Amino acid sequence: MRQHQGRICSMAYGYVGDQDEALDLAQEIFVRVYNSLDTCLDPDRFQYWLTRICRNACVDHLRRRKVRPPRQDIPADEMTALRDDRPTPEEDWVRSSRKKLVFRAMQMLSDINREIILLKDIQDLPLEEIADMLDVPVGTIKSRSSRARLELAKVITDLNGGPDGGGLGAEAAS
């Protein structure tokens, strides 16, 4: 469980955009995994099976949330514990701010683009698995991937105070 919990929590956070909600959801996911372990017929594909359960649980959760939205929206800017290397406090701050910004911006993407970013760019899953999970052709994932990242970049730029950007993206072009 410890081996997979970080990834599941991150995925849940990517879907719901709120850390506390994501941790509760991750807990539910692990309980669900525990209860349905006997349905994992191929141990070699456990990772895929786990990701699929996680994705289904997150989508279910979002669907329920749409039907009965929370009383107030909590901004997704409370993430405190993302794993990363922290060379200097300034870099740490920039990196941490960017992470918050990314997760916040992901909530504003279309469902399919958000899932592609989550599953391909963040979780680095094989295209075939993503296509199977989302029930779309592999070609669609390929063609949408660039557009999804572009959409994310545009939303981040907007959130970051328009094209000016507040300095978070000013030095990092490669």
Place this chain on the structure above:
Amino acid sequence: MNDRRRREDRFVNEVLQRTSGSPCARAEGLLPDLVAHQLEDVDRQLVQAHLEHCYGCRQVALTMGWLGSLLPGLAELDPGPAFTARVLARTTGALSPAEREVRAGGTIGLAGLMDRVGRWWERQIMKPQFALQFAYAATVILVLLTALPISPLRGTPEKALEVMQAGPGSLPLVGQAMVWTNVRVNGLVARPRAAIEEQWQGVVEDLDRRRQRMVQPRQAMEQHLGEAVSRLSEGELSASGYALIQTARSGQDVWRAWWGTQDNRAGP
């Protein structure tokens, strides 16, 4: 001639393709490939030329640049040390009774129904609005039950008030019950008291017996000790030493007298 014409047409088409339409839309379409270093030189130069003059597209390009290195680092989120314990508590033996019941498929029969009703009631009564409404409804029902002329409980509050003023013993049944209870309580209290007193008497008698047994050896010990001191003052060291040994033996006799053990010493 035709070849030359075809090459010119293709050149014009390519130039038109790369320069017509909205420049921003065209640049945005190429940005992912620019960031991934997958653009042909011509396109790269065109996009870079656009970025030099378009601030918005430049910021989007910069964002795409750092996104590429940041996104893989978001694959894991540390949920904190308590997370594992919480999940294990829910999936192993540390389940709450309600959860265990749910996982076991629920209790069946009347007991299960009562359990479910009980839990439902606990949840409901904790809601302030429900509690207030319930209290209001209960008061109305109580008033109706005790005030309606046809109610069998009519007059009960007055009777209750009388009982409270006169004490519970004024009720015949309650009075009998109180007498019976007092007898039982006194019986229960009296029994251990007698037992304790009997035991205490035994302790006192035992102490007295020990004291009696100790009288003689204690006198002997005092006598030997006095002799040892007097011999020592007269300078007779060997006689004093012998008296001290006798004192020690008497001390042993005192010890045995207290515990009631026999003297197994050999010799005189």
